[in-house]
Amino acid sequence: MENLYTVHTKLLDGRTYYFVKKLLKLTEFKGLADVVVGYGMHTDFDKACSIAGIFDKMIKDRMLLELEVRSIPQKPLAKQPIVIPETVNRWLAERGAEVLN
Numbered sequence: 001m002e003n004l005y006t007v008h009t010k011l012l013d014g015r016t017y018y019f020v021k022k023l024l025k026l027t028e029f030k031g032l033a034d035v036v037v038g039y040g041m042h043t044d045f046d047k048a049c050s051i052a053g054i055f056d057k058m059i060k061d062r063m064l065l066e067l068e069v070r071s072i073p074q075k076p077l078a079k080q081p082i083v084i085p086e087t088v089n090r091w092l093a094e095r096g097a098e099v100l101n
Contacts, residue, residue: 001024001026001027001028003025003037004023004025004034005023005054005063006063007019007020007021007045007063007066007067015043016043017041018041019040020040020045020051020054021039022039022052022054023036037053038052038053038054039052046060
């Protein structure tokens with residue numbers, strides 16, 4: 001048996017709300033879904049954790065770090081140019097028009 005913790009934020013009416021869950025994972029039973037044992041929502045992270053029953057400072061710090069890492073914008077992938085082999089270009093020039101029409 002172990003506890004799992006999740007956190008995410010949502011902007012509602014111009015204010016950031018924290019949604020915190022405390023889940024119980026019963027590892028002894030295969031295929032059993034995690035059980036929600038605490039849930040908190042508030043504009044203050046510490047109050048949301050208190051509502052959910054999370055009081056351990058290390059766990060709260062880890063949750064904030066996880067939230068911070070997820071909020072870092074990812075760099076877009078560089079677009080790679082499409083290289084068409086010469087054999088395809090030659091085929092398109094010689095027979096492509098009649099085949100495609």
